[in-house]
Amino acid sequence: MAELKKPLPIPDGDSHVFWQGCKENKLLIQKCNDCSKHIFYPRILCPHCFSEKVEWVESTGKGKIYSYTIARRGGGPAFKDDAPYAVALIELDEGVRMFSNIINIDVEKVKCDLPVEVVFEEQEDFILPKFQPIFN
Amino acid sequence: MSIKNAAAIVGVGDVELEKGKVKDGQSVLQIQAIAAKRALEDAGLTKDDVDGIFVAGLWGLPGVGSFPSVILSEYLGIQPRYTDSTQIGGSAFEAHVGHAAAAIQAGLCEVALILYGSTQRSEKSRSLAGRPPVLTAQYETPFGLPSPAGSYAMAANRHMHQYGTKPEHLAEIAVATRKWAQLNPQATLRDPLSIDDVLNSPMITDPLHLLDCCLVTDGAGALVIVSAERAKDCRKKPVWVLGQGESHSHWSIQAMPDLTVTSAAQSGKTAFEMAGVTHDEIDVVQIYDSFTITVLLTLESLGFCKPGEGGDFISNQRTAPGGDFPMNTNGGGLSYAHPGMYGIFLLIEAVRQLRGECGERQVKDAKISLVNGTGGTLSSTSVVILGRD
Numbered sequence: 001m002a003e004l005k006k007p008l009p010i011p012d013g014d015s016h017v018f019w020q021g022c023k024e025n026k027l028l029i030q031k032c033n034d035c036s037k038h039i040f041y042p043r044i045l046c047p048h049c050f051s052e053k054v055e056w057v058e059s060t061g062k063g064k065i066y067s068y069t070i071a072r073r074g075g076g077p078a079f080k081d082d083a084p085y086a087v088a089l090i091e092l093d094e095g096v097r098m099f100s101n102i103i104n105i106d107v108e109k110v111k112c113d114l115p116v117e118v119v120f121e122e123q124e125d126f127i128l129p130k131f132q133p134i135f136n
Numbered sequence: 137m138s139i140k141n142a143a144a145i146v147g148v149g150d151v152e153l154e155k156g157k158v159k160d161g162q163s164v165l166q167i168q169a170i171a172a173k174r175a176l177e178d179a180g181l182t183k184d185d186v187d188g189i190f191v192a193g194l195w196g197l198p199g200v201g202s203f204p205s206v207i208l209s210e211y212l213g214i215q216p217r218y219t220d221s222t223q224i225g226g227s228a229f230e231a232h233v234g235h236a237a238a239a240i241q242a243g244l245c246e247v248a249l250i251l252y253g254s255t256q257r258s259e260k261s262r263s264l265a266g267r268p269p270v271l272t273a274q275y276e277t278p279f280g281l282p283s284p285a286g287s288y289a290m291a292a293n294r295h296m297h298q299y300g301t302k303p304e305h306l307a308e309i310a311v312a313t314r315k316w317a318q319l320n321p322q323a324t325l326r327d328p329l330s331i332d333d334v335l336n337s338p339m340i341t342d343p344l345h346l347l348d349c350c351l352v353t354d355g356a357g358a359l360v361i362v363s364a365e366r367a368k369d370c371r372k373k374p375v376w377v378l379g380q381g382e383s384h385s386h387w388s389i390q391a392m393p394d395l396t397v398t399s400a401a402q403s404g405k406t407a408f409e410m411a412g413v414t415h416d417e418i419d420v421v422q423i424y425d426s427f428t429i430t431v432l433l434t435l436e437s438l439g440f441c442k443p444g445e446g447g448d449f450i451s452n453q454r455t456a457p458g459g460d461f462p463m464n465t466n467g468g469g470l471s472y473a474h475p476g477m478y479g480i481f482l483l484i485e486a487v488r489q490l491r492g493e494c495g496e497r498q499v500k501d502a503k504i505s506l507v508n509g510t511g512g513t514l515s516s517t518s519v520v521i522l523g524r525d
């Protein structure tokens with residue numbers, strides 16, 4: 001039986017800088033030079049003001065959990081053995097939201113508004129941005 | 137510009153299911169043809185009267201494009217002069233009603249046929265896997281979010297966090313909907329259900345249990361909408377399109393501005409203003425119930441209660457038979473059927489209620505019904521308000 005591989009991102013013109021940043025352990029998001037808003041996911045123009053003057057900036061990598069779910073059965077066969085695991089929407093300090101997993105925590109303790117920080121995790125040839133609780 | 141009273145639904149049709157499956161292994165084309173024929177017979181019209189076709193499908197011929205509206209028209213022997221294959225998920229059919237009414241008002245067609253069918257249960261084609269990790273899905277699928285349930289679960293968790301909503305509130309919706317299903321011989325699940333049954337059913341993706349999630353079934357449905365002039369000659373009394381609105385706020389839940397408010401806030405406002413009716417005048421509502429949380433968020437977004445008060449609003453089985461807010465009277469996507477996209481079945485049930493054809497589950501003197509469709513991951517919404525003379 002063939003091993004079920006987890007889906008890895010297929011980079012394109014919008015995203016290759018983002019995924020390359022992850023390889024260098026940098027969480028890159030975009031900022032609009034006209035309206036000053038931050039943008040994620042990356043785009044060729046600003047969805048707030050349609051300016052093409054968007055530039056890459058490094059995020060602090062810190063934020064909090066806006067919401068989350070615990071996948072008890074996995075999101076398809078490739079994730080079945082990992083269940084239960086936490087998938088969350090992280091709201092970064094810059095104001096944008098992104099999907100990720102919350103790791104290095106008992107999944108039963110994941111909750112909304114929990115402060116988290118990015119931690120880069122290798123998966124085959126990719127580095128994915130994951131998040132862990134900030135321990136004071 | 138308003139489409140109020142420009143068009144009426146005069147025919148509805150669907151097909152029987154056995155344990156959620158179509159009979160005799162019928163194909164997705166066969167079941168839609170049967171539903172279309174039944175809807176036209178219901179209206180007292182023939183297929184040669186049809187000059188507008190409205191189709192949204194998840195099926196198609198493998199290859200470049202899917203072309204369900206074109207393939208199905210060919211199969212039925214219909215060459216339309218107006219065609220619309222708007223595909224915004226489960227709310228597509230509520231959008232089709234508005235589009236058909238507008239086309240009829242503009243004189244672009246007179247007799248519109250809206251169609252949907254799916255054999256997803258027979259084909260066992262559904263899983264919790266996300267979409268291939270390309271384009272905007274590359275930021276989502278690699279993290280294993282169950283699709284689409286995980287997105288709805290995130291909305292539920294956010295609502296619980298902000299407002300103190302409880303899993304028991306969501307379970308109330310599943311239980312009330314099951315009570316309606318028990319009155320509908322066509323419903324897939326008709327066994328008694330308690331709040332504890334819902335809470336004790338397996339957790340799929342927190343906080344949504346198995347019984348917070350809609351069924352996975354086959355199904356087919358059809359609607360016939362005609363001009364006011366043509367409605368005079370039809371077999372059944374007209375059910376008028378009083379108002380309609382549509383919108384979408386995001387595709388991925390990552391881009392949803394506020395996980396507790398759907399775009400029904402906008403599509404509902406448009407529909408209410410067009411219809412010129414108030415919330416109190418609605419006799420029966422059909423609210424898309426892909427998940428229990430979908431209903432709760434939609435009731436708030438439509439303004440039936442204030443933000444955060446949805447849990448209290450539906451408590452004490454208020455939406456069940458005998459309650460003062462009859463909702464999802466066929467048993468809903470939770471207990472009647474949910475063939476991938478469910479929006480057309482909400483409309484069919486609303487029409488049958490307004491005609492007084494619902495037997496044991498009939499809501500007495502129902503004159504005005506609100507129908508809401510929701511598609512994607514709380515992404516698209518469309519609201520239709522229907523009324524009889």
Ligand SMILES: [Zn+2]
Pocket residue numbers: 032033034035036037046047048049050051
């Ligand atoms: Zn901008």
